[in-house]
Amino acid sequence: xxxxxxxxxxxxxxxxxxxxxxxxxxxxxxxxxxxxxxxxxxxxxxxxxxxxxxxxxxxxxxxxxxxxxxxxxxxxxxxxxxxxxxxxxxxxxxxxxxxxxxxxxxxxxxxxxxxxxxxxxxxxxxxxxxxxxxxxxxxxxxxxxxxxxxxxxxxxxxxxxxxxxxxxxxxxxxxxxxxxxxxxxxxxxxxxxxxxxxxxxxxxxxxxxxxxxxxxxxxxxxxxxxxxxxxxxxxxxxxxxxxxxxxxxxxxxxxxxxxxxxxxxxxxxxxxxxxxxxxxxxxxxxxxxxxxxxxxxxxxxxxxxxxxxxxxxxxxxxxxxxxxxxxxxxxxxxxxxxxxxxxxxxxxxxxxxxxxxxxxxxxxxxxxxxxxxxxxxxxxxxxxxxxxxxxxxxxxxxxxxxxxxxxxxxxxxxxxxxxxxxxxxxxxxxxxxxxxxxxxxxxxxxxxxxxxxxxxxxxxxxxxxxxxxxxxxxxxxxxxxxxxxxxxxxxxxxxxxxxxxxxxxxxxx
Ligand code: FAD
Ligand code: DLZ
Ligand code: SF4
Numbered sequence: 179x180x181x182x183x184x185x186x187x188x189x190x191x192x193x194x195x196x197x198x199x200x201x202x203x204x205x206x207x208x209x210x211x212x213x214x215x216x217x218x219x220x221x222x223x224x225x226x227x228x229x230x231x232x233x234x235x236x237x238x239x240x241x242x243x244x245x246x247x248x249x250x251x252x253x254x255x256x257x258x259x260x261x262x263x264x265x266x267x268x269x270x271x272x273x274x275x276x277x278x279x280x281x282x283x284x285x286x287x288x289x290x291x292x293x294x295x296x297x298x299x300x301x302x303x304x305x306x307x308x309x310x311x312x313x314x315x316x317x318x319x320x321x322x323x324x325x326x327x328x329x330x331x332x333x334x335x336x337x338x339x340x341x342x343x344x345x346x347x348x349x350x351x352x353x354x355x356x357x358x359x360x361x362x363x364x365x366x367x368x369x370x371x372x373x374x375x376x377x378x379x380x381x382x383x384x385x386x387x388x389x390x391x392x393x394x395x396x397x398x399x400x401x402x403x404x405x406x407x408x409x410x411x412x413x414x415x416x417x418x419x420x421x422x423x424x425x426x427x428x429x430x431x432x433x434x435x436x437x438x439x440x441x442x443x444x445x446x447x448x449x450x451x452x453x454x455x456x457x458x459x460x461x462x463x464x465x466x467x468x469x470x471x472x473x474x475x476x477x478x479x480x481x482x483x484x485x486x487x488x489x490x491x492x493x494x495x496x497x498x499x500x501x502x503x504x505x506x507x508x509x510x511x512x513x514x515x516x517x518x519x520x521x522x523x524x525x526x527x528x529x530x531x532x533x534x535x536x537x538x539x540x541x542x543x544x545x546x547x548x549x550x551x552x553x554x555x556x557x558x559x560x561x562x563x564x565x566x567x568x569x570x571x572x573x574x575x576x577x578x579x580x581x582x583x584x585x586x587x588x589x590x591x592x593x594x595x596x597x598x599x600x601x602x603x604x605x606x607x608x609x610x611x612x613x614x615x616x617x618x619x620x621x622x623x624x625x626x627x628x629x630x631x632x633x634x635x636x637x638x639x640x641x642x643x644x645x646x647x648x649x650x651x652x653x654x655x656x657x658x659x660x661x662x663x664x665x666x667x668x669x670x671x672x673x674x675x676x677x678x679x680x681x682x683x684x685x686x687x
Contacts, residue, residue: 226568330484369436424474429546504558508587529543
């Protein structure tokens with residue numbers, strides 16, 4: 179019997195991934211390929227490229243040790259075909275394989291490429307999730323609005339996580355009311371473990387330094403987990419040290435505190451080094467043992483079996499054109515400050531610097547600082563999407579796109595977000611200590627020193643009045659705007675226009 183090729187891509191690094199389950203180690207050949215098409219379809223952060231390539235190489239070793247035959251292509255192999263379909267064709271010619279088994283990729287671009295490949299590819303569902311795509315579609319069918327909260331309750335029932343019989347533990351599905359506390363200024367947290375690169379990772383780091391030095395982002399120090407064993411250690415560290423206060427300070431931001439109580443487990447989850455169920459089961463066990471409060475355990479589990487599964491369902495349900503949507507007609511170029519140009523806005527400078535150094539920023543920085551600013555300033559959502567897909571180590575399109583284009587930029591017209599996540603500087607001031615060190619004054623609403631979030635907030639609401647004024651959750655904001663004097667409103671809009679013009683002209687803002 180001729181062998182089959184078993185494709186394992188860079189975010190499919192799980193021993194139980196469907197293509198491996200369907201294959202026979204005695205007959206089939208696992209294909210893993212480092213290719214330029216994947217390394218440059220967006221200008222990925224160097225840490226992200228290093229993470230993926232190092233994790234791929236370590237996973238290949240594990241597969242070999244488990245008895246699989248591998249055809250592994252390094253990025254600088256002279257015969258490298260440069261793309262995944264190209265590598266499959268080359269390996270098929272080499273081995274006489276007539277069929278490919280592949281787990282469905284997490285991106286339409288690659289699904290389409292594999293479907294169009296010049297050899298038969300059997301695409302198997304990616305079942306490393308709590309909710310299958312068919313199940314999500316069944317949940318969504320006939321609903322007017324696809325609200326995450328209701329989907330999440332289904333996932334709680336399905337998994338039994340934090341359930342007491344038919345009822346949610348603690349009598350409530352959601353404990354957000356106890357969360358969202360600003361962090362006390364003196365709060366300092368133990369950073370997640372940084373893993374010293376071994377020889378294999380060092381080799382990758384040298385390769386990335388040589389080939390991708392022009393990409394935005396700092397390569398070293400590099401400490402991401404690159405094996406399942408390290409990912410499990412990272413999970414353990416989170417469960418012991420940061421989970422207890424995860425809930426309370428989930429939305430907080432502090433200067434210089436890059437991780438606070440966050441898990442920093444998304445890269446491990448998205449590459450397949452950890453599975454969502456095992457992570458949530460560990461978190462639930464901590465709560466059942468009395469080591470963490472329910473609001474923390476629930477807050478975390480909601481992100482993983484709620485948001486993470488929900489955005490995946492949305493991405494595949496909405497289809498390949500999702501990333502081209504621009505419901506608000508925003509067209510401004512992404513400001514240079516997103517690529518590190520100096521800015522006096524302390525919150526933006528902090529979020530971008532962290533992103534450059536770590537390939538990581540936590541959720542509220544992504545949503546309420548960089549995302550909020552892009553939305554208020556009217557930046558072209560395709561450029562915002564490309565930025566988020568490039569700069570974060572955890573960015574894979576199925577999860578990044580609905581977060582960016584849906585939750586953050588409302589470019590999908592409100593499929594994900596029932597109201598835009600916009601705020602003035604007041605919200606950032608409440609949740610962080612950034613404003614104290616800013617060139618702008620958060621309390622000033624007009625004038626040259628006014629916080630740009632204050633100016634742009636009203637500018638945004640004014641620009642999109644027709645779309646949003648009938649949204650009951652926005653009515654209060656429009657009432658506040660309408661209560662201002664005509665003169666004040668004109669000044670705010672003129673100051674906002676002036677500030678945007680200065681930014682567009684490349685002045686330091
Ligand atoms: P924690 O805050 O500790 O949360 C725990 C886990 O919950 C995360 O590891 C993650 O797996 C999951 N999670 C939390 N929020 C979300 C969410 N909104 N959607 C999906 N999963 C979630 N997440 C990605 O994994 N990849 C992305 O490319 C990505 N892009 C984003 C872009 C924007 C504009 C926004 C607003 C959010 C984005 N997120 C993305 C969601 C979220 O910000 C990250 O999952 C989170 O910051 C990862 O850090 P953490 O592991 O410390 O998360
Ligand atoms: C992100 C990434 C990078 C940088 N490089 C590779 C690679 O060389 N080979 C590979 O198989 N996968 C890589 N990936 C991950 C893929 O881009 C990922 O599988 C798709 O984004 C689909 O989810
Ligand atoms: Fe950000 Fe405005 Fe505060 Fe400055 S004053 S840190 S721009 S919110």
